[in-house]
Amino acid sequence: xxxRTIALLTGALSALALTVLPATAxxxxxxxxxxxxxxxxxxxxxxxxxTAIQLYDCNGTNAQQWTTNSDNSIQALGKCLxxxxxxxxxxxxxxxxDCNGSAAQKWTSNASKNLVNTGSGKCLDATGNSSAxxxxxxxWTCAATANQQWNVPTxxxxxxxxxxxxxxxxxxxxxxxxxxxxxxxxMSATGVKWFTMAFILSNGYCNPQWDGGRPLAGGVDQGTVNxxxxxxxxxxxxxxxxxxNKLESSCSSAGELAAAYQKVINAYGLxxxxxxxxxxxxxxxxxxxxxxxxxxxxRANNSGIKIYVTFGTxxxxxxxxxxxxxASAGLTVDAWTIMPFDFxxxxxxxxxxxxxxxxxxxxxxxxxxxxxxxxxxxxxxxSSMNGITDGDPGVRETVTLAxxxxxxxxxxxxxxxxxxxxxxNRDRPCxxxxxxxxxxxxxxxxxxxxxxVFASYAG
Numbered sequence: 001x002x003x004r005t006i007a008l009l010t011g012a013l014s015a016l017a018l019t020v021l022p023a024t025a026x027x028x029x030x031x032x033x034x035x036x037x038x039x040x041x042x043x044x045x046x047x048x049x050x051t052a053i054q055l056y057d058c059n060g061t062n063a064q065q066w067t068t069n070s071d072n073s074i075q076a077l078g079k080c081l082x083x084x085x086x087x088x089x090x091x092x093x094x095x096x097x098d099c100n101g102s103a104a105q106k107w108t109s110n111a112s113k114n115l116v117n118t119g120s121g122k123c124l125d126a127t128g129n130s131s132a133x134x135x136x137x138x139x140w141t142c143a144a145t146a147n148q149q150w151n152v153p154t155x156x157x158x159x160x161x162x163x164x165x166x167x168x169x170x171x172x173x174x175x176x177x178x179x180x181x182x183x184x185x186x187m188s189a190t191g192v193k194w195f196t197m198a199f200i201l202s203n204g205y206c207n208p209q210w211d212g213g214r215p216l217a218g219g220v221d222q223g224t225v226n227x228x229x230x231x232x233x234x235x236x237x238x239x240x241x242x243x244x245n246k247l248e249s250s251c252s253s254a255g256e257l258a259a260a261y262q263k264v265i266n267a268y269g270l271x272x273x274x275x276x277x278x279x280x281x282x283x284x285x286x287x288x289x290x291x292x293x294x295x296x297x298x299r300a301n302n303s304g305i306k307i308y309v310t311f312g313t314x315x316x317x318x319x320x321x322x323x324x325x326x327a328s329a330g331l332t333v334d335a336w337t338i339m340p341f342d343f344x345x346x347x348x349x350x351x352x353x354x355x356x357x358x359x360x361x362x363x364x365x366x367x368x369x370x371x372x373x374x375x376x377x378x379x380x381x382x383s384s385m386n387g388i389t390d391g392d393p394g395v396r397e398t399v400t401l402a403x404x405x406x407x408x409x410x411x412x413x414x415x416x417x418x419x420x421x422x423x424x425n426r427d428r429p430c431x432x433x434x435x436x437x438x439x440x441x442x443x444x445x446x447x448x449x450x451x452x453v454f455a456s457y458a459g
Contacts, residue, residue, distance in 0.1 A: 036131025317360015351406030381418025387441025
């Protein structure tokens with residue numbers, strides 16, 4: 001059985017020739033890069049007025065896609081690059097703010113690759129001449145230094161919608177039992193770069209361990225992390241799953257739970273985490289609120305980290321209670337990700353049913369956060385299951401390669417934020433009959449065929 005134990009960004013000014021940013025007919029959208037090749041990034045992809053603007057590793061996400069406009073504004077996530085309180089002093093921080101046409105939101109580029117703010121006459125500047133992730137951007141007296149040189153998007157016409165990036169496709173891998181595949185073998189064969197590693201659980205107390213019993217440092221799990229990173233990829237630990245002790249229940253407060261999450265984040269220097277909610281423990285309202293509040297702390301303390309929440313669904317979409325709870329608490333999630341299977345019957349078209357469930361998810365997210373359809377899709381995800389799913393032989397479903405094609409096409413159309421599945425352990429043919437042991441798919445396939453369908457997804 002799967003039991004998905006295992007299944008979830010003036011002085012010198014007068015001497016410099018200024019050039020206007022591209023006009024509407026020649027507007028461009030893309031990354032705005034600076035010192036160290038880092039990208040100008042909206043912290044945690046926030047859309048609230050006052051959200052910090054920082055440097056961060058380029059990752060292709062919406063938070064790093066900047067559009068230059070004919071009015072000399074520079075926009076991301078529907079808001080403008082803005083000098084806080086229209087300040088003019090050196091060190092005034094840069095933020096995201098509703099576009100209002102003010103001089104604090106007007107920028108011009110020059111031959112020295114400065115971005116000069118019209119209102120202050122000062123230049124966009126990376127604080128402390130630093131290229132470290134999380135470096136705040138500010139205005140400062142213009143100079144020809146590296147921390148004030150910027151590569152602005154150029155070209156004719158707006159570019160297509162931003163890519164979700166390789167992080168969006170991170171199939172689950174599980175080291176707990178059976179015969180886990182070599183992640184580097186899968187990477188080499190398919191081009192996939194990221195894996196969601198399952199599962200971080202409690203050891204009975206508020207202490208995170210792999211499967212509740214293997215330490216974070218050393219052992220097979222550390223070996224997997226090292227191997228994936230050595231091959232140019234990265235991992236997303238998944239907290240929760242179907243069985244075992246949940247941190248969300250074992251920790252007595254949101255503060256304790258946030259500290260447990262942080263312990264794992266610090267151990268591996270993570271860019272993303274996944275919370276896999278599929279056990280009765282999570283149906284408790286207190287546990288749900290504790291999880292939401294802890295994730296808010298994680299978001300506040302880890303600039304740029306991505307938070308994925310993976311949870312069950314019916315055929316027409318998921319229950320809205322958890323999403324509504326998060327929205328009411330002010331928690332933004334990068335992808336609310338459904339697990340569209342275990343619907344209870346054989347012979348179903350799982351591709352079409354997944355699309356139906358995903359449309360329901362989009363509506364839940366849209367209504368909870370007040371998003372447009374497009375923004376709701378971009379905060380939604382799908383975590384499917386490859387091959388024969390759970391249940392007794394008479395009611396088992398089968399998710400085929402053709403179904404994966406249907407799901408991939410839907411994701412391409414709507415630019416979903418996450419497209420993954422349970423699991424690469426199962427993405428290989430069975431040597432005999434399907435035994436329900438999560439080491440093979442139970443369908444006719446070559447090794448890693450399901451991974452190949454999703455691997456090149458760009459969002």
